[in-house]
Amino acid sequence: MDFDAAIAAYAAPLAEFVTQHGLIGCEALVVCRSASGVVQTSTVGRQVAIASGEAAARLAVSTSIEGGCEPEDAEALCICQDAVAGGQRHFLAYGDSDTSLQAIEALLRRCELRPSGVIPLDAIASIEAVKLVQESTVGATAALWIGDHSSVLAVGIDGGPRFVRPIGVGIETLVDALTRPLRRSGESNPSICLPRSEARRLLTEIGFPRPDEEIPGLEGFSGEAVLPLLQPLVQRIGLEVKQSLRYATSTESRATVAIRVRGPGATIRGLADAIARSTGMTAEVVNSATSTDSSVCGGIEAIVRWDAPPPLFARGSRAERSSRRVRHAVLGGVAAALCFIGYEWFDASAQISQLRVQGEAARVVQAQRRQLADALDRALDDNRMLQEVRERVVRAVGNGADPAGFLAGLGGAMPGDVQLTGIEMQSESDGSRATVRGKLALRPGLDAGGAIRKFVASLDSIPLVVQARLGRTARVTEDGKLHQSFEINLELTPIPASARVALGQIDAEGGTP
Amino acid sequence: MNPQTRQITAEIAIGLVICFAAAELLLLPARRELREQRASIAGMMPTSSAVKAPDERDVARLAEANERGRREIVLRSAASKDEAALFAQIMAIADRQRIRVDQFEPGVSGHGAGSGSKATPQPDEPVRPDTVAIYNVSLSGGYAGIVRFLDELRRSLVFVNAKSIRIAPADLDAANGVRAELLVEFYGFNVPGESPDAIIRREVTP
Numbered sequence: 001m002d003f004d005a006a007i008a009a010y011a012a013p014l015a016e017f018v019t020q021h022g023l024i025g026c027e028a029l030v031v032c033r034s035a036s037g038v039v040q041t042s043t044v045g046r047q048v049a050i051a052s053g054e055a056a057a058r059l060a061v062s063t064s065i066e067g068g069c070e071p072e073d074a075e076a077l078c079i080c081q082d083a084v085a086g087g088q089r090h091f092l093a094y095g096d097s098d099t100s101l102q103a104i105e106a107l108l109r110r111c112e113l114r115p116s117g118v119i120p121l122d123a124i125a126s127i128e129a130v131k132l133v134q135e136s137t138v139g140a141t142a143a144l145w146i147g148d149h150s151s152v153l154a155v156g157i158d159g160g161p162r163f164v165r166p167i168g169v170g171i172e173t174l175v176d177a178l179t180r181p182l183r184r185s186g187e188s189n190p191s192i193c194l195p196r197s198e199a200r201r202l203l204t205e206i207g208f209p210r211p212d213e214e215i216p217g218l219e220g221f222s223g224e225a226v227l228p229l230l231q232p233l234v235q236r237i238g239l240e241v242k243q244s245l246r247y248a249t250s251t252e253s254r255a256t257v258a259i260r261v262r263g264p265g266a267t268i269r270g271l272a273d274a275i276a277r278s279t280g281m282t283a284e285v286v287n288s289a290t291s292t293d294s295s296v297c298g299g300i301e302a303i304v305r306w307d308a309p310p311p312l313f314a315r316g317s318r319a320e321r322s323s324r325r326v327r328h329a330v331l332g333g334v335a336a337a338l339c340f341i342g343y344e345w346f347d348a349s350a351q352i353s354q355l356r357v358q359g360e361a362a363r364v365v366q367a368q369r370r371q372l373a374d375a376l377d378r379a380l381d382d383n384r385m386l387q388e389v390r391e392r393v394v395r396a397v398g399n400g401a402d403p404a405g406f407l408a409g410l411g412g413a414m415p416g417d418v419q420l421t422g423i424e425m426q427s428e429s430d431g432s433r434a435t436v437r438g439k440l441a442l443r444p445g446l447d448a449g450g451a452i453r454k455f456v457a458s459l460d461s462i463p464l465v466v467q468a469r470l471g472r473t474a475r476v477t478e479d480g481k482l483h484q485s486f487e488i489n490l491e492l493t494p495i496p497a498s499a500r501v502a503l504g505q506i507d508a509e510g511g512t513p
Numbered sequence: 514m515n516p517q518t519r520q521i522t523a524e525i526a527i528g529l530v531i532c533f534a535a536a537e538l539l540l541l542p543a544r545r546e547l548r549e550q551r552a553s554i555a556g557m558m559p560t561s562s563a564v565k566a567p568d569e570r571d572v573a574r575l576a577e578a579n580e581r582g583r584r585e586i587v588l589r590s591a592a593s594k595d596e597a598a599l600f601a602q603i604m605a606i607a608d609r610q611r612i613r614v615d616q617f618e619p620g621v622s623g624h625g626a627g628s629g630s631k632a633t634p635q636p637d638e639p640v641r642p643d644t645v646a647i648y649n650v651s652l653s654g655g656y657a658g659i660v661r662f663l664d665e666l667r668r669s670l671v672f673v674n675a676k677s678i679r680i681a682p683a684d685l686d687a688a689n690g691v692r693a694e695l696l697v698e699f700y701g702f703n704v705p706g707e708s709p710d711a712i713i714r715r716e717v718t719p
Binding site: 383501 | 576
């Protein structure tokens, strides 16, 4: 059956399975082994960058694919690298023909599934073998992943893989061997050929029997009849293992090598022991609890345990995926940009609203301040104008004497025997003057001159008087009595107009203080 | 360029146009308005903390002081314009000081600087008031009363300047009394602003 026919044969049961389990529209990742698929491992020095190593591995695998494959259609990944300087990097590269990939994707679409890529089974087997080696961190280790159609051998020391290589022996090879004629023990001629299904059942249920072990369902046949068919394949595996170890490890390391067996082939009873006997080493089956008896299931189980390697896509599908990814990125970018713009707009709008409120408040405050400033200006202008008027008042009133103060002082300074006959006060622009006239009744023993002089001195001592001088005096007779009349000229102290006018003394009620 | 690449390029271009349009129509105007609002508010705020805003109470106090000053000048100036009020005031003072006003005679009154003289007076040059009222006042009474009268007149609501004072003993029938002849000038000054009549009316209205 060619590949297309095999694919077509899958369509009906797969569609039924998808419908039954309600998987329509789900993404489907295909793990398979196709005839045109190629899996290669390559090794470069650590000085080569991973990206360069992957590109080289893709280029190498693309040239090995029948029907041609572009390097970008293949996948490659660095599966391990030596930790020590001067070590190596190991790359796993895989690819498939575009035709096969298109056929697989078409099958999935026909079954209403969304293709999510194809991973070659051998790629998973190689990764599994490498992981087995990496798990054993002490001494030399050989890891054998036995699949349906082929196996993968990885050899490493102290957890560091040295190489990975495929071995062309798998479960189906063993089944093929069991379809060859089986000879009964003790008889030379009679032999039977088991059909393939029976041979598979025999391998699955009995595995590698002991030589004297009866084979259930095959009367008269014992292990002696089965083992010769299987032994060459075991020896081939053993040879491959030993040669590989000889290539990769030293003699001392080889003495303690343990073979770790995994994969669906590891479930075949006695296979691991047979390999151990063939190589003279110890063998250990390290299948997980969920190990299955088919390569594909084993592969699926493996990629569930760890991250799946990048899948392969048909060229058109890859371009479509790329464009879809770009479209999603563009949409995402536009959405993010619009969200940012929207957020910024909302933020700015909120700030604008807030600022408007603040602006209104600030405008009110500003108006109040302006009003206050205007009022202050007006008040200052008024004050300036009033000050000018006050200065005019002061200059108009001018400096002059304080008549009341002078008269009060005069009253206090006047002796008892002096009689005033007149007081004259004149206020002129060049000063204030006063003339005090009086008379003194003469009597015997009175020193009129001394009394008048004393009076003048008293007037002179009044603070409001600048100078007091005796003027004209005369002896006169009035009413038959003799008097000494006199005249005193006074220069009065000019009182500043500001003190005389006493501006600003008006109280709030308008009265005087 | 294959169709797929062309389509993606077109989609990218459309996306960019949408983003730019959204930014141009929504974001940029909002940001512009935000900047303007901020600038507007910043412009309304005082630029320096050193510039102190006027205190409302200080302004009110100053305005009140101005009002008091204006009222005082207006009321004091009223005596030079209203003879009856001046006489009443003189009589009131005389009554309080227990002296008698024998004569209250207007002299030669006139208008000062406010009536037409527009020349700016020099600092030492005497300034003429806006209005001048000259009166001859004869008083009789006790010497102390005359003295208190003069003192109260100086402190009363007038701008007064006693140009000359003559005091002589009174007639013989008035024991211990004196007679005083006063030549006094009452000055009036114009104050810009509220009408003096309004101020006076407000003062006399209870």
